[in-house]
Amino acid sequence: MEVIGIVGPTSSGKSYIAHNLARELRKLGIESEIISCDSVQVYKYFDVGTDKVPSEFRREFNYHCLDILEPNEGRFSAGKFRKMFDEIVLRLVREGKVGILVGGTGLYYKAVKVGIFEGP
DSSP, rough: OEEEEEOOTTTHHHHHHHHHHHHHHHTTTTTTTEOOTTTTTTTOOOOTTTOOHHHHHHEEEEEESSOOOOGGGOOOOHHHHHHHHHHHHHHHHHHHHHEEEEEHHHHHHHHHHTOOOOOO
16 A cells, blocks of 8 residues: 545545544554645645644654745646655655545645646
8 A cells, every 4th residue: 555545625634534544554563654635735824724734743744745835936736746746655655654645635636546637
């Protein structure tokens, strides 16, 4: 198993489920890292409306795709997300870890699950 997906509607507790799953996996001797699948959480300072996980969670496990861009740095796309996701998962597989994909941005999830049309 390379990636476990936890997706669903806003405010359904996905991030807390993912974090607790990572804790349970660790008890079984399985290390994991969490990949945010949220189109707004990639931006720094957008904390209130996105319900980002608390900093103590981030100290316990590696979280990816959180706070990676300044709000004025431009757009982040499903294509960029897919590229980052693929790089993260390849590293996790090499290290024998499990990825936990968590979030509610359906387009990003679809980009991972189904793929993206490569246009000219």
